[in-house]
Structures are given as structure tokens and as C-alpha cells.
Amino acid sequence: MTVRxxxxxxxxxxxxxxxxLKVDFEERTGGLWPLNVGQVYTTLDRMLxxxxxxxxxxxxxxxxxxxxxxxxxxxxxxxxxxxxxDSTPPRDEFVMKVLLAVQLGGKEGLALIDLQRxxxxxxxxxxxxxxxxxxxxxxLANDAFLGRIEADINWLDRCEAxxxxxxxxxxxx
Amino acid sequence: MSExxxxxxxxxxxxxxxxxxxxxxxxxxxxxxxAPGEFVAVMGASGSGKSTLLHLAGGLEDPTAGRVxxxxxxxxxxxxxxxxxxxxxxxxxxxxxLNLIPTLTAIENVMLPLELDGVATRSARERASEALAxxxxxxxxxxxxxxxxxxxxxxxxxxxxxxxxRKLMLADEPTGALDSVxxxxxxxxxxxxVTTTGCALVLVTHEPRYASWADRIVxxxxxxxxxxxxxxxxxxxxxxxxx
Numbered sequence: 001m002t003v004r005x006x007x008x009x010x011x012x013x014x015x016x017x018x019x020x021l022k023v024d025f026e027e028r029t030g031g032l033w034p035l036n037v038g039q040v041y042t043t044l045d046r047m048l049x050x051x052x053x054x055x056x057x058x059x060x061x062x063x064x065x066x067x068x069x070x071x072x073x074x075x076x077x078x079x080x081x082x083x084x085x086d087s088t089p090p091r092d093e094f095v096m097k098v099l100l101a102v103q104l105g106g107k108e109g110l111a112l113i114d115l116q117r118x119x120x121x122x123x124x125x126x127x128x129x130x131x132x133x134x135x136x137x138x139x140l141a142n143d144a145f146l147g148r149i150e151a152d153i154n155w156l157d158r159c160e161a162x163x164x165x166x167x168x169x170x171x172x173x
Numbered sequence: 174m175s176e177x178x179x180x181x182x183x184x185x186x187x188x189x190x191x192x193x194x195x196x197x198x199x200x201x202x203x204x205x206x207x208a209p210g211e212f213v214a215v216m217g218a219s220g221s222g223k224s225t226l227l228h229l230a231g232g233l234e235d236p237t238a239g240r241v242x243x244x245x246x247x248x249x250x251x252x253x254x255x256x257x258x259x260x261x262x263x264x265x266x267x268x269x270x271l272n273l274i275p276t277l278t279a280i281e282n283v284m285l286p287l288e289l290d291g292v293a294t295r296s297a298r299e300r301a302s303e304a305l306a307x308x309x310x311x312x313x314x315x316x317x318x319x320x321x322x323x324x325x326x327x328x329x330x331x332x333x334x335x336x337x338x339r340k341l342m343l344a345d346e347p348t349g350a351l352d353s354v355x356x357x358x359x360x361x362x363x364x365x366x367v368t369t370t371g372c373a374l375v376l377v378t379h380e381p382r383y384a385s386w387a388d389r390i391v392x393x394x395x396x397x398x399x400x401x402x403x404x405x406x407x408x409x410x411x412x413x414x415x416x
Contacts, residue, residue, distance in 0.1 A: 114392070114399065117392075120381070121381060121384065121385060121390055124381055124382065124384075124385035125385045125387075125390075127385075128385045128386055146382065149381070150380075150381050150382055153381040154381070157218065157379075160218070161218065
């Protein structure tokens with residue numbers, strides 16, 4: 001959905017051919033999301049099928065040029081104004097490992113939490129050393145990435161506090 | 174590690190408050206070396222002992238057992254006057270708030286440790302003005318703390334902490350009263366001062382974003398250091414684990 005939404009927003013600014021869409025997509029997303037041209041065309045073909053875009057003929061170098069339709073504009077508006085919030089807790093590997101660590105409890109559980117925290121802190125440090133990416137969009141995209149790492153670290157602190165309460169209450173399993 | 178004398182050294186330090194049933198152990202057998210020019214971030218939950226660590230490093234409190242060294246000087250060998258002199262000359266401290274004397278202007282606040290140390294007013298003013306230039310305080314230097322924003326006040330406090338070639342800077346949640354963008358700038362400034370002045374820095378923070386500026390991140394739990402994160406070794410570890 002993200003690729004489709006961003007492509008629609010580019011086409012809403014003006015007609016483009018596939019390679020142009022790829023280049024503009026990467027620039028617009030702060031270099032966070034490298035896209036291959038094949039993926040662009042697959043998405044365009046689906047949008048053609050759904051009447052979200054039309055083919056406007058051939059460009060200078062004989063490439064297919066695409067434009068957005070009214071249906072496409074409606075879809076874009078809907079996409080832009082919907083906030084993607086996960087309604088279920090994330091089921092990723094990191095979360096599962098830490099939940100297991102909390103239930104493991106004691107020193108082993110703490111050691112696992114420490115290991116995860118150290119890795120996340122190292123990631124923050126590495127990113128700090130690499131410096132802020134040049135360009136406002138790329139810098140903001142990087143901030144979003146770092147903000148999530150910070151949130152994960154803060155969550156680990158919460159898990160650690162929970163584990164400690166458990167240990168103190170002698171409920172260790 | 175290098176052979177040089179650490180800027181700060183904790184050797185088997187214990188700190189207890191109260192006695193008997195009400196005894197609280199703030200630090201239990203904590204050992205830590207901070208090299209000259211090194212930036213160490215100290216993290217840990219509230220009550221883990223991280224602020225106590227900073228108070229002991231600044232000679233503001235005494236350990237119950239163990240020793241604290243600033244450079245080659247053992248703090249327990251100094252009397253109150255000796256420690257006050259050490260804090261004026263060698264160790265700069267920045268707290269979360271209430272750093273500045275409200276009845277003195279920005280530059281007078283920075284001049285204070287120098288003047289107390291007997292430096293002539295004119296020379297003190299020159300050095301204070303240099304320090305304020307280093308922390309890039311915008312605008313006139315004769316404004317009172319009340320007329321400065323939170324971020325500007327911390328810049329003045331940092332200038333006071335580095336004036337007169339200190340060997341060690343101690344900062345206890347210096348960003349605690351600031352918004353995150355201003356906080357970022359304050360930490361960036363502290364990190365750059367470590368590089369340009371060669372002064373060591375110990376930063377106590379609970380914010381990973383600020384800790385990530387450090388050369389080394391130390392975690393304190395139940396009064397002792399539990400893990401130390403050095404970027405290179407942890408990176409190797411990750412690489413090794415990544416199959």
C-alpha cells in the first residue's frame with residue numbers, strides 16, 4: 001500500500017514514466033526505501049487494472065508514461081488521511097525474545113534484556129557516528145528510525161522493571 | 174587501555190545511607206575508570222545509584238568505603254577546602270536545573286569560579302568570555318539568568334563548567350528541563366567540547382538518545398556497573414551473532 005500511495009502522490013503532481021517514478025520515489029522517501037523498477041511496473045499494472053492510473057502514450061525514449069485518474073485521486077486522498085496504527089501488538093522477533101526473557105526471570109532474563117539493550121544502543125551510537133543524513137527529508141526519516149529504537153529501549157526498561165518486581169515477589173517461574 | 178592516569182577513578186566504592194533497618198545501599202562495590210578526553214554516559218533506572226556516583230565523583234559526598242580519584246588525587250586525602258579548590262579548578266559540574274546564581278549576569282556566573290580562585294577580574298572576564306564563545310551563547314553576555322531560555326542557561330552552566338581548563342566535567346541529566354531539540358543541541362555541545370578541550374565527561378542520563386553520543390555507555394544497576402557498551406566490541410558481537 002505504501003508504494004502504491006507514494007506513486008499516486010507523485011502522479012498527482014504530473015505524468016511520469018516508470019524510471020522517473022522510481023527515482024522520485026526514492027528521493028521523496030528520504031532514501032529509506034530503495035525501489036526496483038520491476039516493482040514500480042508491477043504496481044502500475046495493478047493500478048491500471050483498478051483504473052487508478054491511465055497510460056498516456058510513449059515518452060521521448062519510448063517509455064510508457066502514466067497519469068492519475070479521478071479514481072486514483074480519491075484513493076490517494078483516502079490513503080493520505082488514514083493513520084496506519086497497528087491495532088494488535090507487534091509480533092516481531094524482538095518483542096517475542098524479550099517477553100520470553102521476562103518470563104525466564106532472574107539473572108538469565110536480565111542478561112537477555114541487557115544484550116538486546118546493548119545492541120539497540122550500539123545501533124543508536126553507530127547512527128550517531130555516521131552523522132545526520134544530508135537533506136531535511138532524509139534527516140527526518142532517520143529521526144523516525146532512531147525514535148523507534150529509543151521506544152524499544154524504553155520498553156526494555158519497563159520489561160526490566162517488571163522482571164525485577166517478579167523476582168522480588170518471588171514469583172519467578 | 175592506555176597507561177595514562179584516568180581522569181576519574183572509582184575503586185571498590187560503597188555508599189550507604191542510613192543505618193540498621195533503614196539502611197539504603199546506593200552503591201555496592203562500584204569500580205570505574207574514565208580516561209582523559211573520554212565521554213562516558215551513565216544510564217540506569219531511577220534509584221540505581223547513578224546520581225550518587227556523580228555526587229561522589231564531584232566530592233559532594235563521601236563514600237562509605239572505597240576510594241575516588243580525580244586524576245592522581247584521592248578525594249579522601251583532601252579536606253573541605255581542598256575539595257572546593259578541586260571543584261573550582263579541575264572539575265566542572267552541570268545539574269539539571271538551578272545551575273546559575275540569579276543575581277549574577279551570565280558572564281559573572283562563569284567568572285565566579287575563577288575569581289574565587291584568585292584570578293584577577295580582567296583576566297577572569299576574558300576567559301569567561303572565551304568560554305561563553307565556545308558554548309555559542311547568542312546575544313549579550315551581561316543578561317541575567319531570568320532573561321535566558323532554558324537552553325541558554327544550560328550553555329552558561331556548561332561554560333562555567335569548562336572555564337579554566339578543567340580535566341573533568343560531570344553532568345547530571347543536564348537536558349532534563351529542556352525540550353528534545355534543545356536537549357540534542359546541549360549534548361552535541363558537550364560532546365564537541367570533549368573533543369576540542371580534551372576534558373573527560375561523565376553524563377548521567379536516562380535518555381538513550383543522549384547516551385548514544387558517548388564513547389562508552391555504562392549501566393548501573395543496584396549500585397554497581399552491570400554492563401559496559403563500547404561501540405566497537407558490541408558491533409563485533411552483533412556481527413558474530415548475525416551468523
